[in-house]
Amino acid sequence: MASPTPVYYKQNRLKQLRAFCHAAKTGSISEAAEKVFLSQPTVSLQIQALERELETVLFERRGPKITLTPEGKVLFKLSQPLVEGMDKLHETFAAKQDLLESGELNIAAGESTILYLLPAPLKQFMELHPKIRIKLQNVTGGRDGLSRLRADEADIAVGSMLDVPDDIIYKPLITYAPALIVPLDHPLAEKKLITLEDITPYSLILPPPSLTTWRMVDLVFRQHELKLKAGLEAGGWEVIKKYVEMGLGISIVIDVCLTGGEKLVKFPLDDYFQKRTYGIVLRKGKYLSPQAKRFIKVMELGLPKKS
Incomplete structure (x- = not known):
């Protein structure tokens, strides 16, 4: 019995899903092409191949900008963790073998969080994992931190949230007044x-x-x-x-x-x-790197309790 999915498609599925995910996050074919180091026509063809295979329309096209259709949102929710998992397969494999000694961790946080909350857990984390490079992104306000998460420019954010959007997970860890x-x-x-x-x-x-x-x-x-x-x-x-x-x-x-x-x-x-809580902010469906998981664990165990 013949396979319903052509072999060539299976071989290129990861590339097509990666292009699709970047287009979904940026809202632009040209920006997605820059992210995956391909030409704009190539990314367009990859997305069109997905649409033909799934017999659906994934994007609404309005000039240079594109937005996800309801079907596109379903595929994005399913495919993004898969793409991120494959892109970080090497680090995940190393972590499972307890060989994680390098890599990068990007944290978005406001100035007060960086000054008053993060020094102790950062010091502990750096002592435990001295070869992991940490990048602190000093953001202005919660919206800036959320935009970094949604654009995958940060692995996690740390801060205070009053209203939690549907696509965000907030884990409060400490309370202040x-x-x-x-x-x-x-x-x-x-x-x-x-x-x-x-x-x-x-x-x-x-x-x-x-x-x-x-x-x-x-x-x-x-x-x-x-x-x-x-x-x-x-x-x-x-x-x-x-x-x-x-x-x-x-x-x-x-x-x-x-x-x-x-x-x-x-x-x-x-x-x-x-009282205000401070804690970990994550994007739903985001693949968490081993570095991010270990830092979250340090945060959960190491923050001083104050109220």
């Missing part, structure tokens, strides 16, 4: 308890509105029918802490950034704000 920080000589510094009403007369130093912390603070003030007085916008907890120490304003921060050595007075705001 929002807190008010004021200079040592500030009028609020002498109080024992702080309410939101106490804060409203004073200018706040906050991260940009595009970041989660600003939106969270704004939402809580509006829920209590109070007006937020944002006096200064600054990026990065270290800058914000230094400006508060200098008397340029007060701030509401996530206490992940507080080491205890700052010249500040800290007030808990647990009655108003929910």
